[in-house]
Amino acid sequence: MTLLKLLLEGATLLLVSRLIFNAFTSYRSKIPAAHWSANFSSAWILWIRYIFKEVSTIDQAHSKLGPVIRLAPHEVSVNCVKGGILTVYAGGFDKHPWYANLFDNFGIPNMFSTSAGKPHSERKRMLSNIYSKSYIQNSGTMTSITKILLFDRLLPKLQSLSKASQPFDIYAVISATTMDFVTAYLFGLSPSSNFLSDDEIRDKFLVNYTSRHSYNYFPQELPGLTNTLKAIGVRLVPTWVDAANESIGSWTLRMCDDADAFVNSEKGLKQKDAADPDIPETFRQLRTAMTKRDGNDNAVKEYQRLAIGSEMLDHLAAGFDTSGITLAFYVHELSKRPGLQRALHKELLTLEQPILIGKGRTDHGLPSAKVLDALPLLQATLQETLRLRSAIPGPQPRVTPTKGCTLGPDQEYFVPGGVRISAQAHSLHRNPEVFDDPETWRPERWLENSPEKLKDMNRWFWAFGSGGRMCVGSNLALYQMKYIIAALYSNWTIEIEDDEGFKQRDLYTAPPESGKLIVKLHTV
Numbered sequence: 001m002t003l004l005k006l007l008l009e010g011a012t013l014l015l016v017s018r019l020i021f022n023a024f025t026s027y028r029s030k031i032p033a034a035h036w037s038a039n040f041s042s043a044w045i046l047w048i049r050y051i052f053k054e055v056s057t058i059d060q061a062h063s064k065l066g067p068v069i070r071l072a073p074h075e076v077s078v079n080c081v082k083g084g085i086l087t088v089y090a091g092g093f094d095k096h097p098w099y100a101n102l103f104d105n106f107g108i109p110n111m112f113s114t115s116a117g118k119p120h121s122e123r124k125r126m127l128s129n130i131y132s133k134s135y136i137q138n139s140g141t142m143t144s145i146t147k148i149l150l151f152d153r154l155l156p157k158l159q160s161l162s163k164a165s166q167p168f169d170i171y172a173v174i175s176a177t178t179m180d181f182v183t184a185y186l187f188g189l190s191p192s193s194n195f196l197s198d199d200e201i202r203d204k205f206l207v208n209y210t211s212r213h214s215y216n217y218f219p220q221e222l223p224g225l226t227n228t229l230k231a232i233g234v235r236l237v238p239t240w241v242d243a244a245n246e247s248i249g250s251w252t253l254r255m256c257d258d259a260d261a262f263v264n265s266e267k268g269l270k271q272k273d274a275a276d277p278d279i280p281e282t283f284r285q286l287r288t289a290m291t292k293r294d295g296n297d298n299a300v301k302e303y304q305r306l307a308i309g310s311e312m313l314d315h316l317a318a319g320f321d322t323s324g325i326t327l328a329f330y331v332h333e334l335s336k337r338p339g340l341q342r343a344l345h346k347e348l349l350t351l352e353q354p355i356l357i358g359k360g361r362t363d364h365g366l367p368s369a370k371v372l373d374a375l376p377l378l379q380a381t382l383q384e385t386l387r388l389r390s391a392i393p394g395p396q397p398r399v400t401p402t403k404g405c406t407l408g409p410d411q412e413y414f415v416p417g418g419v420r421i422s423a424q425a426h427s428l429h430r431n432p433e434v435f436d437d438p439e440t441w442r443p444e445r446w447l448e449n450s451p452e453k454l455k456d457m458n459r460w461f462w463a464f465g466s467g468g469r470m471c472v473g474s475n476l477a478l479y480q481m482k483y484i485i486a487a488l489y490s491n492w493t494i495e496i497e498d499d500e501g502f503k504q505r506d507l508y509t510a511p512p513e514s515g516k517l518i519v520k521l522h523t524v
């Protein structure tokens with residue numbers, strides 16, 4: 001009994017002295033702690049994440065304590081360009097396992113979830129070409145897809161809602177459009193989604209997709225605990241979440257198989273470069289690169305089918321959701337500024353082929369993607385929305401390299417290897433020294449400022465991340481968002497009917513809390 005007591009007391013003493021040593025003598029004590037307990041425990045930040053307050057809490061801590069803060073013994077957050085995102089993200093630090101915990105699909109990594117640099121850059125090289133601005137703007141396939149989605153699906157749908165003066169949820173319509181765009185580019189038009197024509201299937205998918213968000217916490221932050229408990233029959237994630245994931249996974253694999261059949265068909269083999277909307281641009285590119293690498297040209301092997309499926313599922317989700325969120329906030333902000341809607345309408349009518357419906361047009365020509373991309377007000381309003389309402393406002397965790405690194409604008413903090421380190425767009429975009437009156441949506445800031453000031457603003461603009469892990473789909477995102485905005489505001493002004501709860505959630509990917517935005521269209 002006495003021996004046991006002695007042992008227990010000895011162990012407690014050791015633990016306490018270790019904690020005190022860690023808290024006051026290591027590198028950590030020099031970095032301001034976001035919470036008193038952050039020097040020796042992760043409990044506080046785990047709790048903050050559990051109650052969905054991570055983004056706002058980190059933001060407040062940066063405002064109070066400066067650009068480098070400690071969140072836990074082995075976790076740091078940065079909010080500066082020099083000694084911050086330049087060091088970590090342009091420096092190519094590996095991604096934290098946080099990504100693999102949730103974003104591997106079918107148990108297989110993809111570009112987004114891969115931690116290490118080498119396998120990641122091999123995959124990125126396979127795909128970056130088809131996502132480059134010039135490829136997308138000049139792709140005959142993409143032009144055909146865009147015409148069909150806008151003229152045959154989106155505009156007729158909006159016209160009938162407008163004629164009936166019917167209030168409707170524009171967030172759902174926008175999400176349907178971005179899903180139809182992204183899946184058509186991934187898999188070709190025929191096998192892709194047609195959410196714009198089928199509200200029931202769209203809503204079923206959206207409920208399946210979005211209701212899983214609340215259950216990401218345990219597998220992502222506490223994967224060991226989640227798996228151990230699951231092994232003994234205690235589930236932290238309900239079975240229906242697994243079922244929802246399986247359903248989305250099977251749907252993706254079905255589209256992959258159909259795209260594969262097209263690539264192998266007579267038409268697919270012949271029309272390598274034609275403006276055929278059925279060409280599965282992304283799928284075909286990855287399939288070709290992977291089978292070439294592995295030396296099997298004709299049939300895709302099962303491991304390749306799943307690896308391609310994992311990649312496609314990630315692009316499908318990343319591509320539709322983020323653009324949908326951005327556009328919903330865009331409409332919301334613009335609806336508060338009728339004068340700006342009129343100015344945008346006027347700018348859109350300067351296009352050689354404006355996207356008009358019901359004005360005697362028969363040829364359905366599209367304005368050039370390059371010219372559309374260069375419209376200043378369109379660009380400023382979209383960029384301001386991406387700044388203030390970034391679809392991914394939350395921390396993007398990386399791991400410091402073995403030799404450690406120095407952080408802070410004056411390189412004042414040394415951080416050893418193996419530390420979780422992140423920056424978040426939400427805070428970078430709210431630096432009052434760079435963005436005057438940062439909480440106000442003011443697109444004029446992108447039009448009025450001096451070239452020097454603009455350069456600075458662009459250095460802090462982080463909606464698509466930066467460095468080697470920057471968003472590969474940013475050009476596709478801007479392409480589809482600009483055409484969708486052009487289709488909307490060339491024909492209508494938009495009035496809010498009900499925006500209750502239309503506030504951005506505190507999440508890594510952050511949709512509006514209400515999940516809907518009810519509006520009415522007025523013909524211009």
Ligand code: HEM
Nearest residue numbers: 111112315318319322323392396464465469471472473477
């Ligand atoms: C408004 C739309 C979009 C926004 C705001 C956005 C934002 C981002 C951000 C911030 C990252 C880095 C995340 C991190 O490291 O934690 C990222 C990565 C990525 N995004 Fe996007 N994205 C958008 C659209 C798209 C689209 C349309 C696609 C593809 C179809 C896409 C595919 C990807 C992929 C594959 C990565 C991982 C890149 C890598 O690890 O190298 N995104 N995106």
